[in-house]
Amino acid sequence: MACESCKVFVKEALEDLDINPTRVALGEVETKEDLSNNTLKKFEKSINTVGLEIVENKGGILIEQIKNYCLEYVNSEKEIKVNASEYLSKKIKKDYNYISTLFSEIELMTINNFITAYKMEKAKEMIIFDDVSFTEIAHKLNYNNLSAFSAAFKKVTGFNPTHFKNLKEKRRLAIQELTKKAD
Numbered sequence: 001m002a003c004e005s006c007k008v009f010v011k012e013a014l015e016d017l018d019i020n021p022t023r024v025a026l027g028e029v030e031t032k033e034d035l036s037n038n039t040l041k042k043f044e045k046s047i048n049t050v051g052l053e054i055v056e057n058k059g060g061i062l063i064e065q066i067k068n069y070c071l072e073y074v075n076s077e078k079e080i081k082v083n084a085s086e087y088l089s090k091k092i093k094k095d096y097n098y099i100s101t102l103f104s105e106i107e108l109m110t111i112n113n114f115i116t117a118y119k120m121e122k123a124k125e126m127i128i129f130d131d132v133s134f135t136e137i138a139h140k141l142n143y144n145n146l147s148a149f150s151a152a153f154k155k156v157t158g159f160n161p162t163h164f165k166n167l168k169e170k171r172r173l174a175i176q177e178l179t180k181k182a183d
Helices: 004-016 037-048 058-075 084-092 096-107 111-129 134-140 146-157 161-166
Strands: 021-025 028-031
Touching: 004 021, 004 028, 004 037, 058 084, 058 096, 058 111, 084 096, 084 111, 096 111, 111 134, 111 146, 111 161, 134 146, 134 161, 146 161
Parallel strands: none
Antiparallel strands: 021 028
């Protein structure tokens, strides 16, 4: 789960199965009772309809944690004084080389590329819905200057920010689609 609406959907899917979760967080669900295989299959079928899936193996769970901490890193209201690799290593309590290698092998993209793709989706959202300048967007996304932001935006989207703002159809990706672009 990588967004607030995903959490709401998962909670509702569980409640539809008469299961009251004790905790629903990004990428995690806790219940008081163990779920039967039949209930688990029904739950998985329900969440699959919106592109979510149950992740039970340790590698898959770690990948979800990495993604969630990447989103936390980008979305933080406070300025984070460390780079993404140090931030992830501290949060996950594992060596960054291990985290990075695992992520790249499973997602077929680097963590930095995932963070950049997510930043560009945030930028698109701000360009479309917010009344902020490109310089403000660059600052909010922790780019050193407008030029660095514009170059990254063009590399990912194929458009400079001004051209993108003038497009009639604005194409955005769901968080779940960010790593599927490599397919």
